[in-house]
Amino acid sequence: MSNARPISSINLNPSVQKKLREAGYKTVQDLKETTPVLLSKELDISNQEAQMILQQVTESGERVSSVSVSEVAQKQKFMITTFCHGLDMLIGGRGIALGQITEFCGVPGVGKTQLGIQLSVNVQIPRSMSGAEGEAIYIDTEGSFIVQRVVEIANGTIEKLNESSDGKNDLPLDLETVLSRIHYFRAHDYIELLALIKIMDQFLKEHRTVKLIVIDSIAFPFRQNFSDMMLRTRLLNMIAQDLAIIAESFEIAVVLLNQMTTRFGNSGNSDKVTLVPALGDSFNNKCPNQIILYWREDMRFAHLVKSASSQEATVQYQITTSGIRDCPSNWPIRKRYREDD
């Protein structure tokens, strides 16, 4: 008989586990045959505690399941467009995918906040126009969310939608509606950010139409001096996992805006300074989609570093008064690798 799942692999208090072991329970299989009453008698615990233990086993079994890929492929996926066709193609077709974490890293001034605001507005595009038709949550840790700018971008989006709609429909969105669907949180330090993420699932249960969470930026609260760097890594891992669970269970796109930091000394040459995304490798490995925004002369580029569904590529974009847009095709295209220059 192959090894069944051991009791130690259930998320229980060590003392409870000890009691189970002493009573002779070794595997989850054994637990399945008993009832709360019997269990509570045997372990000398309350009926409620016994119920909780058994609940743990059945609940987690019900939550996970597997589906065939054909089912997954058939489900229609809504994406959040950035209004820059190049960027949309870069990320994987029609924009940011729901249910996944996407990370945008960039130096200050390159337009991360602008992108965050653009997505918060674009997530509200109605389904009839291939949008996600949802609300947005904007968690601001830096104080760069300026409402006047949101108004400009919202007006830009409304105008663009009006152009493409037939004109016979009612106006799909108006300014006040758009603004009212962006929920704004301000977190001043990492404690507030942690608290927010922990109550997030409750907030989402009350606001089922939310389809986007933007955190601007995830790096700022963690740049402070943590006396224990392992704590910082553990907290970041915890946040990444919580966000991943939220993204999948509520089918929400989670967009993290990250800063860049300098790393001194590569192998060999210690004078060399390189730009890397902040918060370290362990955090960056958790995000399945990562895009770096950077400057080249006076132009802005986006480079896809990794993605769940696309290849490495680079694209140019611009920021106008109305928001993020494509670059006109007559602008010169620059490549990232210098050999091609």
Place this chain on the structure above:
Amino acid sequence: MTEATSLARIPEEAKILFGEVNVEEYCKKQKISMEAFEKLRRQVIELNKVKPKRGLELLDKLNTRLTNYLSIGCSGINDLLAGGLHLGDITEISGESTTGKTRLCYAATLSTACLNVDNTVLYIDTLNSFSPELMRILFQESDRFVDARDQGMCAENVFRRIRISRNCMDVFAVFSLVEDLRQKLQVKVFATIRNGNTISPTTNLAKFRQSEDSFYSGLKLVVLDSIAPLFLPILGGYADEKANSLMTSLTRMLRDLAREHDIAILVTNSVENSRSTNPMSAFASTTAKPALKTTWTYMPDVTLLLTLGEDIGLKQRVYINQQGSEVSGVPRICEVLRSHTGIIPCGSSVAIRGLQAQFLLIHITGSNGILSNLGIRCDRNGILLLSSSVERKDELINQSFKRNSCDSI
């Protein structure tokens, strides 16, 4: 007697077996006679005893093992692994992000599914980054699956035989899934279960008769992509022992499943920083090793390490693949970091187990855009391989560029 056996719960076997129970008291409590107790005790011993294996059996097993493998999707890496993914073994692929681990998993999944119309694959995705579109593109455009396509396998058919997990984001969820898998696979051998076992027959039979049974009877490959996010949040700090024990339990469950039902297990892992202490490694400048610390190093049977070619000075170049078209990209390097199974690569002298690392270049194609400029249609989204098996880095690079031939998926 049967009453007594059904009452005597299996958890108490240990006590009965090892005499921790006061026999008289026990008999009085359960209201059975001393003889009945003895009989019960013998039955319990019978159930739990471990049968020795004969040497011939082991040799048979070894022989089947040597020929019993699945393609990982790339012939050069198959060579590294002395055939491919061996059934009953856990193969680990570690590497930094963007080195191609997930891509390799997709390739292995598709290879297995396309090999035989009965084969099925379970893909456990802990990062929620599974992309059906990418798999579809790989299947439809890569030349490796031309035969399968010719034989009439369409994407739909293939996809129906690949299952992807849902909600498996933390270690307890994965445990539940693997336990569920174990139970479903157990039903396959239901007929040989002896009396006295406590698996309740009715519910499992019913499940067995559902349409899922064909999936579990044809299961050949389980992919876990990736295992790092399951344990990284709990490793480190106060909870290390717990994480290690969970890791060991999970691996044991997977390996038992694999051995018993002839399944190959493929696991991806990320890396952490390190300085190489192996003086014979041609990559003495390796700065990364598989994550999850020391306990994990004992878990898989084979560990492959993927690194970006950029680290050792390789740049984006244009290569010609076996089909004759030009492709461009940055090469990746695959190295057998550890092997508990004494992999002997084909066509070379005997390798000392675990010490000699074989190097091959894996090459991931760049974007179509560059090549369409050259007017050449290439194999998109594939993994190319420059094949060679040499021991030293420079020889390797020179050889590969001279030969300029490569494999593609």
Place this chain on the structure above:
Amino acid sequence: MEKLHSMLFRPKIAEALRCSNFETVADILHHNKNDLAKRLKLSGKEVSELVNTIMQEIKMSRLISYPPKNALMLLKEGTHRMLSTGDNQIDKIIGGGILSRAITEIVGESSVGKTQLCLQLCLTVQLPEELGGLNGGAVYISTEGNFHLKRYYQMVSSFQQKYSSLRDIDLAKNVHCVTVPDLETQRNVLRHQLPVLLSRNNIRLVIIDSVTANFRTFETSEFPNFRQRASEICQLGIQLKEISDRFNAPIVCVNQVSDNFAIEDFEECDDDAHYEYNCYQRQLLIGNGTKIPALGLTWSNIINIRIMLSRPKRILTEEDGSAGDNDPRTIALLMAPHAQRRFGEYYIDRHGIHGLVN
């Protein structure tokens, strides 16, 4: 850090907390829900309740708005205010004025007019809101310790001539000067004295001139410890942002420039990431093209708005700008969340700093 025993919980939860060794809010938040359920022997629902109660309690002491406001509410409340610089043209270039609830950096070489602009802001902040001010006073934190009193009074008289309503007010009274000669003093002032000053008096503007000086010690010491410097800078940033948000006041930091070392081997580097860094540095350059803002990427990641002042290369130098330059200087808005990059020209005379209309 808030302590748990001072918060109100349901008896069962309170008991569980007492039996555990969790003391502060941070202890609870550092663990995920499964862990908490296990250690406190509570159900999942009870753990959620615990976290919710914590959230309710801490939002009083901190400025958390939960349930959150939406953008429409923010617009109607007018969360962000603009402080005029006193000159319409310059206001236009920098996006309407100096934004409150944000850190604005004014960076440039020496004697280019940074202090001048700050003095001008000390005056404009005292104007009523209809005229572009914030109807309050200012705190001037300087590292060198010499508030340019003479120049200030010179500008006061021109100012009072321009705005008749201010003629009778003592415009020097509402400007509080603090000197921070070293990092230790700076830390203490920001942590203790500044919040007190802001809450007791009607202060609407904080100026730090300059933020670079106290960090120079890290560079000139024998072993430049950049990591320590980076963490000090981050700490400063978090403190400033919190103060700015709490009191709805703009914070203006004066920064100096340093040399761009990377520019020398620009053409020879073949490492892509290094090339990236160089390109990033280059886009920070205007005017002469060899100087970049000091304190590096760490500080750049903290500020919200960057205004750069620069002079064209001259052969002769003049002592102070009051004599009037022949060559106009350049003012550039390099980075702002609410406005595009803009360039303009300005000059300084005895009345203050003025933008040129082109």
